[in-house]
Amino acid sequence: MTDETAAPEAPPVDSKREVFALAIAVAGWIVPGLGHALLKMWGRAVACLLTVGLLVFFGAGMRGNIFTSGGNDAFDTLGYLADLGAGSFFFLAKSLETSGPDVSRADGDYGTRFLAAAGVLNLLAALHAYEAARGRKA
Amino acid sequence: MSATIAFNLSHLQAMLLFALVISIAFGFLSRRKPVDRVKYIVWSLFLFLLIGVGIGWAMYPFSR
Numbered sequence: 609m610t611d612e613t614a615a616p617e618a619p620p621v622d623s624k625r626e627v628f629a630l631a632i633a634v635a636g637w638i639v640p641g642l643g644h645a646l647l648k649m650w651g652r653a654v655a656c657l658l659t660v661g662l663l664v665f666f667g668a669g670m671r672g673n674i675f676t677s678g679g680n681d682a683f684d685t686l687g688y689l690a691d692l693g694a695g696s697f698f699f700l701a702k703s704l705e706t707s708g709p710d711v712s713r714a715d716g717d718y719g720t721r722f723l724a725a726a727g728v729l730n731l732l733a734a735l736h737a738y739e740a741a742r743g744r745k746a
Numbered sequence: 747m748s749a750t751i752a753f754n755l756s757h758l759q760a761m762l763l764f765a766l767v768i769s770i771a772f773g774f775l776s777r778r779k780p781v782d783r784v785k786y787i788v789w790s791l792f793l794f795l796l797i798g799v800g801i802g803w804a805m806y807p808f809s810r
Binding site: 651652655656659660662663665666668669670671704706707714715718721722725729732733736 | 764
């Protein structure tokens with residue numbers, strides 16, 4: 609008699625494809641849109657590059673706060689992680705914001721949100737590229 | 747030489763810009779056909795603005 613409660617055997621994981629998908633995700637994180645570009649999803653690649661780029665450009669122009677690793681509390685750390693999500697554009701934002709942040713005005717506060725949203729959006733795009741590379745969605 | 751960029755946007759302009767950019771990104775990531783993307787972008791933008799203005803009005807009684 610067989611055990612009817614046993615879970616069905618999981619399909620074998622294609623390790624090459626998994627490594628490729630991870631590489632795509634990392635590429636997409638470092639350069640917004642690169643993950644999709646490597647998958648020849650040109651529209652999505654351009655959209656990711658432009659939207660993340662615009663958010664970083666305006667966020668830095670509005671003198672939003674770019675968080676650093678030496679944060680004082682959990683919110684600073686979360687902000688830093690969100691900003692890091694923009695990959696290389698994190699450093700672009702730092703180089704654009706020559707006058708430093710100014711969150712005493714509403715503009716600066718909005719700029720902080722723009723920069724964090726750019727990072728989170730890029731992480732979402734990198735995750736999408738990862739899933740697409742694994743063949744789960746297109 | 748370093749060029750300094752500076753923007754002074756109003757609350758409404760900042761919200762419009764944010765909503766538009768995020769809607770475009772969502773539309774391209776979540777839909778495949780161009781027509782579906784446009785529909786999604788317009789619908790998402792509308793909801794962003796509706797909810798943003800709605801929350802603004804909901805906070806109005808407590809603003810002073």
